[in-house]
Amino acid sequence: xxxxxxxxxxxxxxxALALAIIIPVLFAGSYSLGLITETLIFAIAAMSLDLLMGxxxxxxxxHAAFFGLGAYGTVLLAVKLGFSVWLSALxxxxxxTVAAAAIGFFxxxxxxxxxxxxxxxxxxxxxxxxxxxxxxxxxxxIGGLVKPDLFLWSLADPLTMxxxxxAIFALVLVAMRRLIASQFGHALVGIRENETRMRAMGxxxxxxxxxxxxxxxxxxxxGGTLYALYNGFVSPDALSWGMSGMLLLMVVLGGAGSxxxxxxxAGVFLLMKHFVSSHTQHWLLVVGVIFVGCVMFxxxxxxxxxxxxxxxxxx
Amino acid sequence: MKHLLTSTQSRRAVLKGAAASxxxxxxxxxxxAIAQGADTIKIGxxxxxxxxxxxxxxxxxxxxxxxxxxNNGMVAxxxxxxxxxxxxxxxxxxxxKLRKLVESDKVQVxxxxxxxxxxxxxxxxxxxxxxxxICTGAGATVLTKLRLPNFFRPTVSxxxxxxxxxxxxxxxxxxxxxxxxxxxxxxxxxxNSFKESYLKGGGKVVKEIYPPITATDFSAxxxxxxxxxxxxxxxxxxxxxxxxxxxxxxxxGLKGKSTLxxxxxxxxxxxxxxxxxxxxxxxxxGIYSELLDTPENKVFVERYRAKYKAMPGxxxxxxxxxxxxxxEAAKAVGGKIExxxxxxxxxxxxxxxAPRGPISFDPVTHQAIQNIYIRRAKEENNQIVNxxxxxxxxMGDFPGNxx
Numbered sequence: 001x002x003x004x005x006x007x008x009x010x011x012x013x014x015x016a017l018a019l020a021i022i023i024p025v026l027f028a029g030s031y032s033l034g035l036i037t038e039t040l041i042f043a044i045a046a047m048s049l050d051l052l053m054g055x056x057x058x059x060x061x062x063h064a065a066f067f068g069l070g071a072y073g074t075v076l077l078a079v080k081l082g083f084s085v086w087l088s089a090l091x092x093x094x095x096x097t098v099a100a101a102a103i104g105f106f107x108x109x110x111x112x113x114x115x116x117x118x119x120x121x122x123x124x125x126x127x128x129x130x131x132x133x134x135x136x137x138x139x140x141x142i143g144g145l146v147k148p149d150l151f152l153w154s155l156a157d158p159l160t161m162x163x164x165x166x167a168i169f170a171l172v173l174v175a176m177r178r179l180i181a182s183q184f185g186h187a188l189v190g191i192r193e194n195e196t197r198m199r200a201m202g203x204x205x206x207x208x209x210x211x212x213x214x215x216x217x218x219x220x221x222x223g224g225t226l227y228a229l230y231n232g233f234v235s236p237d238a239l240s241w242g243m244s245g246m247l248l249l250m251v252v253l254g255g256a257g258s259x260x261x262x263x264x265x266a267g268v269f270l271l272m273k274h275f276v277s278s279h280t281q282h283w284l285l286v287v288g289v290i291f292v293g294c295v296m297f298x299x300x301x302x303x304x305x306x307x308x309x310x311x312x313x314x315x
Numbered sequence: 316m317k318h319l320l321t322s323t324q325s326r327r328a329v330l331k332g333a334a335a336s337x338x339x340x341x342x343x344x345x346x347x348a349i350a351q352g353a354d355t356i357k358i359g360x361x362x363x364x365x366x367x368x369x370x371x372x373x374x375x376x377x378x379x380x381x382x383x384x385x386n387n388g389m390v391a392x393x394x395x396x397x398x399x400x401x402x403x404x405x406x407x408x409x410x411x412k413l414r415k416l417v418e419s420d421k422v423q424v425x426x427x428x429x430x431x432x433x434x435x436x437x438x439x440x441x442x443x444x445x446x447x448x449i450c451t452g453a454g455a456t457v458l459t460k461l462r463l464p465n466f467f468r469p470t471v472s473x474x475x476x477x478x479x480x481x482x483x484x485x486x487x488x489x490x491x492x493x494x495x496x497x498x499x500x501x502x503x504x505x506x507n508s509f510k511e512s513y514l515k516g517g518g519k520v521v522k523e524i525y526p527p528i529t530a531t532d533f534s535a536x537x538x539x540x541x542x543x544x545x546x547x548x549x550x551x552x553x554x555x556x557x558x559x560x561x562x563x564x565x566x567x568g569l570k571g572k573s574t575l576x577x578x579x580x581x582x583x584x585x586x587x588x589x590x591x592x593x594x595x596x597x598x599x600x601g602i603y604s605e606l607l608d609t610p611e612n613k614v615f616v617e618r619y620r621a622k623y624k625a626m627p628g629x630x631x632x633x634x635x636x637x638x639x640x641x642x643e644a645a646k647a648v649g650g651k652i653e654x655x656x657x658x659x660x661x662x663x664x665x666x667x668x669a670p671r672g673p674i675s676f677d678p679v680t681h682q683a684i685q686n687i688y689i690r691r692a693k694e695e696n697n698q699i700v701n702x703x704x705x706x707x708x709x710m711g712d713f714p715g716n717x718x
Contacts, residue, residue, distance in 0.1 A: 031417075139528050140499055141432060232439050232440075237407045238407070
């Protein structure tokens with residue numbers, strides 16, 4: 001990358017950052033701010049899934065397991081055992097990451113539909129524990145998480161929550177971009193394209209896929225943890241296959257394999273959900289039609305279409 | 316306005332729109348003159364309107380609309396706008412919708428929801444936010460223990476209804492019972508309240524079964540019941556599950572052997588249509604019966620039938636009376652519903668004779684003090700209705716909630 005292009009890139013990022021900080025001033029009402037916060041949270045989760053789907057070519061239908069475990073860990077440890085919320089959050093993320101390692105150990109042996117079914121099966125296992133185990137709230141979920149303080153500010157204030165989420169989002173985005181640009185990222189894409197060749201070249205393809213799976217679980221659980229902090233509440237819904245499906249939709253809608261795409265997909269999906277569902281109970285029908293339209297007419301999702309519009313023919 | 320219109324349609328639409336806006340402007344000016352400049356009162360009806368429980372959300376909404384009809388769409392002289400949001404019987408969705416209603420639509424009052432798990436998820440947010448919250452369904456006994464100053468429940472507490480039945484059933488029906496209840500907060504709450512009171516009345520519980528909330532086929536559980544052959548079967552299921560259970564209970568031949576006893580929503584107007592004759596003879600406790608022989612109820616039933624061509628049930632009456640509570644309190648503060656401390660203080664003092672009978676609020680817990688009726692389902696003019704066979708008068712909140 002030339003120096004000029006690099007500084008051009010830097011300006012772009014600075015502009016995005018400035019915009020992200022100005023937005024709360026424009027959207028003074030805490031509702032819109034909450035909506036944007038939620039979008040950022042789901043953007044993190046969708047991006048983490050994209051690491052597997054877009055770059056690894058592994059379509060997971062059980063990503064909610066890690067999202068939910070992060071959320072459950074945070075709420076349960078803080079509410080039931082009286083841990084500090086920050087410590088609970090770290091524990092939640094650790095538990096989810098360990099779970100990702102354990103589940104990934106089995107799942108990465110498969111690809112394609114077998115991988116999809118296996119991830120779904122594991123996620124359903126965790127979901128059924130969440131639904132049936134009454135000590136952790138059962139199907140009622142569990143609430144009462146007191147929003148913690150961040151230095152001088154309380155996360156109960158929507159603006160603090162937003163800025164905190166934005167900071168984490170930026171960190172996750174930078175970390176993932178680094179990962180993808182690294183040798184590991186290239187190897188992952190290589191395995192997606194031609195696993196036999198990569199193996200012949202001496203790459204331990206299964207291990208690389210496992211690392212990708214664990215990392216996706218780790219980043220996904222960060223999203224879940226933020227969701228718990230934002231809601232102060234978690235229910236088995238966060239572990240359900242519906243949640244996994246929603247994350248999948250976000251990735252496909254925005255465009256897999258681009259990081260920014262799933263983030264945009266998350267925004268579009270949540271906005272549709274919020275506004276359409278207020279007007280009709282059949283909101284999923286509307287979302288479905290739009291989804292079909294996007295898949296049919298925008299190759300590589302909304303982000304791919306935007307990029308084509310902006311850069312002429314470049315995808 | 317509609318999109319995607321053809322040119323002639325759009326011209327017509329424009330004309331219509333112009334006419335409508337003129338009418339609106341006129342009505343606005345006129346209405347403002349009457350209400351002396353007071354704004355609309357916005358009420359958020361956050362409830363479940365889809366899935367198996369949707370019928371109850373609709374029922375409460377119908378009751379509210381009937382009350383508005385009777386009062387020219389006004390509460391304390393101010394126009395009312397009711398904003399419906401569907402919580403999908405899911406706490407996470409409920410919380411999202413609650414935020415939207417409060418922060419985006421800026422409603423002054425929240426009414427709903429049906430699901431106790433949804434209500435419990437709303438507690439922290441509404442405690443911090445302070446918007447008056449009139450519960451029109453969620454019966455979790457613990458809700459009135461939480462002492463939210465802005466929470467009022469002009470409807471059932473699970474404890475009231477289930478506890479009233481326990482002792483009565485032990486004395487009048489049978490001394491051995493099986494309990495079957497849906498495996499979530501409401502199911503356990505109801506089962507425990509019934510059990511406590513049933514044991515106190517000298518009964519014995521021989522079997523307890525908690526099918527998952529998603530169960531659709533109850534045959535395995537019913538075989539289990541048949542094996543233990545209890546004198547009565549106390550059950551709680553919500554929505555369409557209640558209809559299914561009562562039907563299967565009959566189909567598997569248990570109806571003649573074990574008396575079917577249920578929570579109010581198991582055997583009520585909204586479920587009878589799905590249960591048919593299987594419901595006949597079923598005994599339930601509840602805060603209301605459409606056959607109550609009081610002038611208030613007769614007028615209510617007559618008006619309800621005129622508007623909707625159907626019989627009202629518990630949730631229809633609840634929606635109706637809950638909105639009347641808001642109306643009474645708003646009138647007491649001269650329509651200034653925005654003055655929260657005054658409005659909440661007035662809510663606590665609300666007391667009137669509703670179709671269900673006299674209701675008032677416990678000053679500490681804000682639970683409605685009301686009659687609990689023991690009802691038996693019977694067939695009358697090709698319709699299943701609940702006749703009142705006994706009554707526990709002016710039952711208060713769970714004593715443990717006041718401690």
